[in-house]
Amino acid sequence: MGAQIAFWLLAPVMVLGALGMILARKPVHSALCLAAVMISLAVQYAALDAPFLFAVQIIVYTGAILMLFLFVLMLVGVDAADSLVETIRGQRPLAIVAGVGFGLLLVLAVGRAVVGPDIGLAADNAAYGGNVQGLANLIFTKYVIAFEATSALLITAAVGAMVLAHRERLTQRKTQGDLVGERMRRYAETGQHPGPLPTPGVYARHNAVDTPALLPDGTLSELSVSATLRNRSGQPDRRDLVRPIQRTIAELQADGELPQVTKPGAALTRRADLIPLEGSDKEHHGDTPGPGAEPDGGTA
Amino acid sequence: MTDHYIVLSAVLFAIGTIGFMTRRNAIVAFMCVELMLNASNLALVAFSHKTGALDGQIAAFFVMVVAAAEVVVGLAIIVTIFRTRRSASIDDANLLKF
Numbered sequence: 001m002g003a004q005i006a007f008w009l010l011a012p013v014m015v016l017g018a019l020g021m022i023l024a025r026k027p028v029h030s031a032l033c034l035a036a037v038m039i040s041l042a043v044q045y046a047a048l049d050a051p052f053l054f055a056v057q058i059i060v061y062t063g064a065i066l067m068l069f070l071f072v073l074m075l076v077g078v079d080a081a082d083s084l085v086e087t088i089r090g091q092r093p094l095a096i097v098a099g100v101g102f103g104l105l106l107v108l109a110v111g112r113a114v115v116g117p118d119i120g121l122a123a124d125n126a127a128y129g130g131n132v133q134g135l136a137n138l139i140f141t142k143y144v145i146a147f148e149a150t151s152a153l154l155i156t157a158a159v160g161a162m163v164l165a166h167r168e169r170l171t172q173r174k175t176q177g178d179l180v181g182e183r184m185r186r187y188a189e190t191g192q193h194p195g196p197l198p199t200p201g202v203y204a205r206h207n208a209v210d211t212p213a214l215l216p217d218g219t220l221s222e223l224s225v226s227a228t229l230r231n232r233s234g235q236p237d238r239r240d241l242v243r244p245i246q247r248t249i250a251e252l253q254a255d256g257e258l259p260q261v262t263k264p265g266a267a268l269t270r271r272a273d274l275i276p277l278e279g280s281d282k283e284h285h286g287d288t289p290g291p292g293a294e295p296d297g298g299t300a
Numbered sequence: 301m302t303d304h305y306i307v308l309s310a311v312l313f314a315i316g317t318i319g320f321m322t323r324r325n326a327i328v329a330f331m332c333v334e335l336m337l338n339a340s341n342l343a344l345v346a347f348s349h350k351t352g353a354l355d356g357q358i359a360a361f362f363v364m365v366v367a368a369a370e371v372v373v374g375l376a377i378i379v380t381i382f383r384t385r386r387s388a389s390i391d392d393a394n395l396l397k398f
Contacts, residue, residue, distance in 0.1 A: 004301065011308050018312050018335055022319030022328075030328050034335060037312070041338055044305070048349045050357050053341075053364075060364055065334065065371050072375045073327055076382045087391050095321035103314025110343075111307040118302055119352030134354050135361070143358055150365050157369035164376035167383075 003047035010040040027073050031066060038062045049121035052132045198224040205244050214241070305346035312339035326378045326388045330371070337367045 013036060020033035042057035086092070121131075128134045139147050187194045198221050201213035210233055213224040222230075252258035312335060319332035341360040348356025381393050 007301070007304060007308075011304075014308065015311055015315070018315040018319075021331060021335065022315060022323060027325055027328050027331075030331055034331050037335065038338060041342060044342060045345055048305070048345050050345050050348070050360075053345060053357055053360055056361065056364060057341075060368055061334075061338070065368060068371055068375055069327060069331060069334075072379060075379060076327070076388045085391070092322050096318055099314055099318030099321060102317055103311060106310035106314060107307050111303050111310060114303045114306060114350065116350075118350050121349055121352060121354065124352060124354050131354075131357075135357060138354055138358050139361075142355075143362075146362060150362065153366065153369050157372045161372045161376040164373070164380050 006043055006047040010043055013037075014040045014044075028070070031069050031073060034069075035062055035066050038066065049125060050131065052135055200224050201241065203241055203245060206241060211241065302346050302350040306343055309339045309343040309346065312336075312342070324389050324391055326381070326390050326393075327375075329390060330374055330378070334367065334371070337363055 017033045017037040017040070021030045021037065024030045024033060038057065038061045042054050042062070045051075045057055046054040124134055125131045128137050183194045186192045198213050200207070200209050201211045201221075201224060203211065210225055210229040212220040212222070215221050249258065316332045316336035316339060319335070320329050323329050323332065341363050344356045344360040344363070346356075348354060348360075378388065382388050385392055387393075
């Protein structure tokens with residue numbers, strides 16, 4: 001009875017997981033669907049009186065093999081989507097038709113071939129004191145040759161993986177001295193700065209890595225943001241970075257919570273087109289707040 | 301009850317076949333092969349339960365061992381191909397054709 005409940009609960013999950021695996025666009029989703037199928041399968045093994053295979057299914061398949069899949073997925077890039085170019089015309093519909101036909105054939109032919117009562121494994125499991133002991137008895141007597149061949153197979157697979165993963169180094173390995181020499185030569189020839197790149201900017205509302213730093217003249221430092229981020233999100237407007245701060249300061253000053261600070265020479269170092277001058281605006285508008293809100297209206 | 305398991309196994313195997321024939325990503329195709337192996341394992345264990353002999357479970361165990369070895373070598377091949385061709389698509393690895 002428990003086995004039937006487990007079957008009818010998990011069979012839809014397994015079929016949906018398998019369908020999700022072949023329909024998911026991203027390979028990582030496929031891997032997760034496959035994990036669901038495999039864990040459900042382990043429960044089915046437990047319901048079929050196979051506790052050893054239940055543990056092995058979870059440990060080896062879900063734990064080791066699937067994690068290896070995920071590892072390689074991360075290695076080759078998770079967004080490697082399928083190409084939509086058909087090398088054989090009409091291959092996909094034909095494959096689906098053939099697969100559905102094959103499945104129907106299997107279900108109708110093999111699914112009805114089972115006759116006779118279900119004997120069950122209670123007697124076999126009890127013969128040697130348990131399922132694991134019974135399996136061990138079979139492996140080390142009847143199937144001992146196959147078991148030995150398995151060890152050869154595993155060693156071959158391990159050596160094969162090492163050979164395939166090995167890469168010959170075609171050039172000499174660069175030492176620290178070589179790297180310093182190259183850097184200094186670049187500095188002498190092209191003037192590229194030999195030191196580390198500038199850090200991203202830190203503002204009151206932004207300190208993310210895609211926020212560029214401001215140079216003393218008010219322009220953005222191109223080098224402070226990674227080129228990948230710059231290509232992905234575009235260069236932000238430099239006024240957007242400064243405007244909220246200016247507005248907040250102006251509001252606070254208007255409320256009298258912040259003392260009016262006038263630095264000597266501030267007007268000289270500020271570029272009027274970038275940062276509006278509150279001090280001068282204050283003189284014109286009196287106490288109206290938010291003079292920094294429209295910096296574009298000034299000089300062009 | 302056994303035929304239910306066999307039907308489920310057949311359905312999973314067919315889904316794996318369809319996925320293997322339609323998907324182009326090498327890793328997803330490989331996962332479909334794993335699904336087919338799992339489906340056959342389920343059939344083996346179900347038949348083992350039906351006939352009342354543990355031999356089917358031994359067969360399923362050996363299938364798991366072979367699958368583990370196969371995955372190691374297969375994924376190493378995929379990584380090697382990706383390293384040289386910068387692509388994990390099955391269609392791009394067609395040099396042996398000529």
